[in-house]
Amino acid sequence: MVHCPECEETLEEQSDVEFLDMDSTTGFFRASKRFYLVACGHCGAAIGSGVAGAR
Ligand SMILES: [Zn+2]
Secondary structure (H helix, E strand, O other), X not given: OXXXXXXXXXXXXXXXXXXXXXXXXXXXXXXXEEXXXXXXXXXXXXXXXXXXXXX
């Protein structure tokens, strides 16, 4: 699934990574979208991010 660039941990399960919902913390992203930061569950390094459309 994802390979961590920091600790080289292979993250195969969705539970191995942290999905941080930035929507309520920054206020930068509006209600129409939800921004997610994917962080390594092993070392905490940020791996990637994405925006999911709100239903
Ligand atoms: Zn890591």
